[in-house]
Amino acid sequence: MPRSSRGALLLPLEGRRFRTSTVYDAIRAAKRLGDIVRYRFPESIHRHYERLETFPSGLLLLGDAVCRFNPVWGQGMSVAAQEACVLSRLLAERASERDPLDGLARAFFAETAALIVTPWAQAVIPDFIHPKTRGERPADFEQSVKLAMAMTKLAARDPAVHKLTAEVGSLLKPRSVYLDPELGRRVLAVMSEG
Ligand SMILES: Cc1cc2nc3c(=O)[nH]c(=O)nc-3n(C[C@H](O)[C@H](O)[C@H](O)COP(=O)(O)OP(=O)(O)OC[C@H]3O[C@@H](n4cnc5c(N)ncnc54)[C@H](O)[C@@H]3O)c2cc1C
Numbered sequence: 001m002p003r004s005s006r007g008a009l010l011l012p013l014e015g016r017r018f019r020t021s022t023v024y025d026a027i028r029a030a031k032r033l034g035d036i037v038r039y040r041f042p043e044s045i046h047r048h049y050e051r052l053e054t055f056p057s058g059l060l061l062l063g064d065a066v067c068r069f070n071p072v073w074g075q076g077m078s079v080a081a082q083e084a085c086v087l088s089r090l091l092a093e094r095a096s097e098r099d100p101l102d103g104l105a106r107a108f109f110a111e112t113a114a115l116i117v118t119p120w121a122q123a124v125i126p127d128f129i130h131p132k133t134r135g136e137r138p139a140d141f142e143q144s145v146k147l148a149m150a151m152t153k154l155a156a157r158d159p160a161v162h163k164l165t166a167e168v169g170s171l172l173k174p175r176s177v178y179l180d181p182e183l184g185r186r187v188l189a190v191m192s193e194g
Contacts, residue, residue, distance in 0.1 A: 020156050043135075044070050044127065046120055050109035057101050060108060062087065067116050070127055075119040078171050083112045118168065118175045150190040151178070161186075 018024060046067045049055065063080035090107055094100035125144050128137050138144065155162040161183070167173040178184075 019153065039071075041070055041072075044068060044120075044123060046116065048113065049105075050113040052109075055105040055109070057105070060087070060105055062108075062112065066109075066112065067120065069119060069123045073119070073123040073126075075123060075171065079116060079119050082115050082171065083108075086111045086115070119171055121175055122169060146191055147178075147187060150187045153190050154186055 044067075047061075047065075049061060049066060062083040064076055066083070067079065069075045069079070087108060090104060090111070091100065094104065121144075124135075125138070125141065125148060127133050128135070128141060129145060151161070151165060155165045164173070164177060164183075168175055168177060178187075
């Protein structure tokens with residue numbers, strides 16, 4: 001196994017056994033320039049303000065204050081920006097009302113809860129694959145993991161599926177696009193390969 005002058009491991013040769021060799025090919029001649037530094041992130045949190053029966057008028061929360069994602073998935077700023085767009089639209093729609101803030105929080109939390117569904121699932125399901133991750137695993141966790149793995153396999157074979165998964169991963173499309181029957185049939189076919 002290649003090692004740097006500091007004796008550190010450069011590249012796990014097991015990478016050659018990955019389903020595609022893309023990462024292995026890209027980094028096999030690379031040299032590690034410094035030590036690996038860990039960033040500790042304690043937990044992902046989704047606070048369900050949409051479930052509150054009452055909320056103070058004139059107050060609103062968004063961004064990490066509502067939902068904080070593991071940064072490795074790169075979604076927090078994107079979700080905060082999407083929430084800002086929702087708020088902008090809701091304010092514009094209510095501008096001519098006598099009290100534009102009346103009921104604003106309820107409408108805002110309902111809409112943003114729906115847009116958080118996709119990034120939350122994208123982040124939480126893979127994080128729960130690690131057996132020591134604490135928290136309440138979704139009831140359909142095992143099945144979700146199998147589906148996600150089959151989708152990844154299919155994406156490696158079909159550029160159109162890869163584009164779709166990239167669009168969902170980048171929050172350009174909701175996860176509901178995966179409910180397409182034809183796509184579902186193809187994913188199930190990959191799952192049956194074992
Ligand atoms: C290492 C890392 C990498 C990330 N990479 C990505 C990425 O690639 N893509 C992506 O979309 N997201 C990424 N994120 C997530 C993203 O940074 C956050 O989701 C986003 O910044 C949340 O915005 P926010 O306004 O809710 O909170 P913040 O950006 O945290 O802003 C809150 C502000 O409030 C201030 N503040 C706190 N307490 C007080 C107080 N009592 N009084 C006054 N001010 C206060 C803080 O100083 C801060 O400036 C990453 C996060 C981390 C930690």
